[in-house]
Amino acid sequence: MKLIISIIQDKDAPRLIEELMEKNFGVTKMASTGGFLKSGNTTLLIGVDDNQVDEVVDIIDEKCRSRKQMVTPLPMGGPGDSYVPYPIEVKVGGATIFVINVDRFEKI
Amino acid sequence: MKLIISIIQDKDAPRLIEELMEKNFGVTKMASTGGFLKSGNTTLLIGVDDNQVDEVVDIIDEKCRSRKQMVTPLPMGGPGDSYVPYPIEVKVGGATIFVINVDRFEKI
Amino acid sequence: MKLIISIIQDKDAPRLIEELMEKNFGVTKMASTGGFLKSGNTTLLIGVDDNQVDEVVDIIDEKCRSRKQMVTPLPMGGPGDSYVPYPIEVKVGGATIFVINVDRFEKI
Numbered sequence: 001m002k003l004i005i006s007i008i009q010d011k012d013a014p015r016l017i018e019e020l021m022e023k024n025f026g027v028t029k030m031a032s033t034g035g036f037l038k039s040g041n042t043t044l045l046i047g048v049d050d051n052q053v054d055e056v057v058d059i060i061d062e063k064c065r066s067r068k069q070m071v072t073p074l075p076m077g078g079p080g081d082s083y084v085p086y087p088i089e090v091k092v093g094g095a096t097i098f099v100i101n102v103d104r105f106e107k108i
Numbered sequence: 109m110k111l112i113i114s115i116i117q118d119k120d121a122p123r124l125i126e127e128l129m130e131k132n133f134g135v136t137k138m139a140s141t142g143g144f145l146k147s148g149n150t151t152l153l154i155g156v157d158d159n160q161v162d163e164v165v166d167i168i169d170e171k172c173r174s175r176k177q178m179v180t181p182l183p184m185g186g187p188g189d190s191y192v193p194y195p196i197e198v199k200v201g202g203a204t205i206f207v208i209n210v211d212r213f214e215k216i
Numbered sequence: 217m218k219l220i221i222s223i224i225q226d227k228d229a230p231r232l233i234e235e236l237m238e239k240n241f242g243v244t245k246m247a248s249t250g251g252f253l254k255s256g257n258t259t260l261l262i263g264v265d266d267n268q269v270d271e272v273v274d275i276i277d278e279k280c281r282s283r284k285q286m287v288t289p290l291p292m293g294g295p296g297d298s299y300v301p302y303p304i305e306v307k308v309g310g311a312t313i314f315v316i317n318v319d320r321f322e323k324i
C-alpha cells in the first residue's frame with residue numbers, strides 16, 4: 001500500500017478528482033498554502049495499492065497542466081519592514097508528488 | 109515511531125480525540141473533504157511509539173461507528189454539463205487508517 | 217528524499233517559512249488544531265533531499281521558540297456534561313517533527 005501526497009493548483013483539483021473518482025480511487029482533499037507565493041493550493045491524499053502508483057502519477061501529470069504566471073510574492077513583515085514587492089515570473093500548475101510507503105492500512 | 113494518518117467523520121472526531129487525550133496520545137486534527145461526496149471530514153495525525161499502534165487502531169475502531177446513509181454526490185461541472193444527480197446509499201462513518209514509518213522524530 | 221511533517225505554533229510560522237524560503241526550500245502550509253488545547257496551529261510539509269534534513273531540523277529548532285503559557289482546555293461536551301474547565305500551565309511553542317521516507321518523488 002502506498003500513500004500519495006500531491007500538492008496541486010486549486011484550478012486543477014476538480015478535473016483531477018473527477019478522473020480519480022471515475023477510476024474508483026479514494027481521495028481526501030485538504031486546503032493548503034504555498035510557502036513562496038502565500039496563495040492557496042490543494043493537497044491530496046490518495047491511498048493506492050503498490051501496482052496502482054504509476055497509473056495515478058500519470059493521471060496527475062495529465063490533469064495538472066504546468067503554466068507560467070507573473071506574480072508578486074506577498075511580504076510577510078509589518079510596517080517597520082523594508083521589504084519591496086516586485087513581480088516575478090514563476091511556473092505554476094504542475095504537481096509536487098510524494099509517494100510514501102504504508103506499513104499498515106485499515107478500512108474500518 | 110509511527111505516524112498514523114486517519115480520515116474519519118466529523119461527527120466521530122470529538123469522542124475519538126477525547127479518548128486519545130485521556131490515554132495521553134498526541135493528536136493533530138485537520139479539516140478535509142472526501143473526493144467522492146465532496147463533503148467535509150476530518151484527518152487526524154497521531155504520532156505514536158511502534159508498540160502503541162494496535163491500541164490506537166482499536167480506539168479508532170471503537171469510536172468511529174460505521175453507518176449507512178442516502179447521499180447525492182455533488183456535480184462538479186458547469187451549466188453545459190449533462191450530469192444528472194441521483195441519490196445512492198453509501199457506507200459512511202468508519203475510518204481509513206494509514207500507518208506510516210517515521211525515520212526520525214523530534215520534539216523541540 | 218524525505219518529507220518533513222512539522223507541527224508548529226501559528227506565531228512562529230511566518231519567521232520559519234521566511235527562513236526556509238531564503239534557503240530555497242519548498243514548503244506547503246496547512247491549518248491544523250491541537251487535540252489537547254483545541255486551538256489552531258500550523259502543519260508544514262517540507263520535502264527535502266536526505267542530506268538536507270539536519271539543516272531543516274536546525275532551522276525549525278531555531279525559529280520555533282518554546283514558551284510556557286496558562287491555558288484552559290476547551291470542554292467538548294454538551295449541556296448534560298459535568299466537565300469543569302480549570303486553567304493549567306502547558307509548554308507551547310516548540311515543534312513536533314516527523315521525518316518520513318519518500319519512496320518516489322515527482323515534480324510535474
Ligand SMILES: Nc1ncnc2c1ncn2[C@@H]1O[C@@H]2COP(=O)(O)O[C@H]3[C@@H](O)[C@H](n4cnc5c(N)ncnc54)O[C@@H]3COP(=O)(O)O[C@H]2[C@H]1O
Binds near residue numbers: 092
Ligand atoms: N525560491 C523561489 N524562487 C523563485 N520561484 C520560486 C521559489 N520557490 C518557489 N517558486 C515558484 O513558485 C511556485 C509556487 O511555490 P509555492 O511555494 O507557493 O507552492 C508550492 C508548494 O506549496 C508545493 N511544493 C513545491 N515543492 C515542495 C517541497 N519540496 N516540499 C513541500 N511543498 C512543496 O507545491 C507548490 C507549487 O510548487 P512549484 O515548484 O510547482 O511552483 C513554485 C515555483 O515555480
Ligand SMILES: Nc1ncnc2c1ncn2[C@@H]1O[C@@H]2COP(=O)(O)O[C@H]3[C@@H](O)[C@H](n4cnc5c(N)ncnc54)O[C@@H]3COP(=O)(O)O[C@H]2[C@H]1O
Binds near residue numbers: 047200203204
Ligand atoms: N466510487 C464510489 N462509488 C460508490 N460509493 C463510493 C465511491 N467512492 C466512495 N464511496 C463511498 O462514499 C463514502 C465517502 O467517500 P469520500 O471519498 O467522500 O470520503 C472518503 C475519503 O475522504 C477517505 N478515503 C477513503 N479511502 C481513501 C483512500 N484510498 N485514499 C485517501 N482517502 C480515502 O475516507 C472517506 C470515507 O471513505 P469510506 O470508504 O469509508 O466511505 C466512502 C464510500 O462508502
Ligand SMILES: Nc1ncnc2c1ncn2[C@@H]1O[C@@H]2COP(=O)(O)O[C@H]3[C@@H](O)[C@H](n4cnc5c(N)ncnc54)O[C@@H]3COP(=O)(O)O[C@H]2[C@H]1O
Binds near residue numbers: 136223
Ligand atoms: N495530556 C496532556 N496533559 C498536559 N499537557 C498536555 C497534554 N497533551 C498536550 N499537552 C500540552 O499542551 C500542548 C498543546 O498540545 P496540542 O495537542 O493542543 O497541540 C499539539 C499537537 O497539535 C501536536 N502534537 C504533539 N505531539 C503530537 C503527536 N505525538 N502526534 C501528533 N501531533 C502531535 O503538536 C502540538 C504541540 O504539542 P506540544 O507537546 O509541543 O505542546 C502540548 C503539551 O505541552
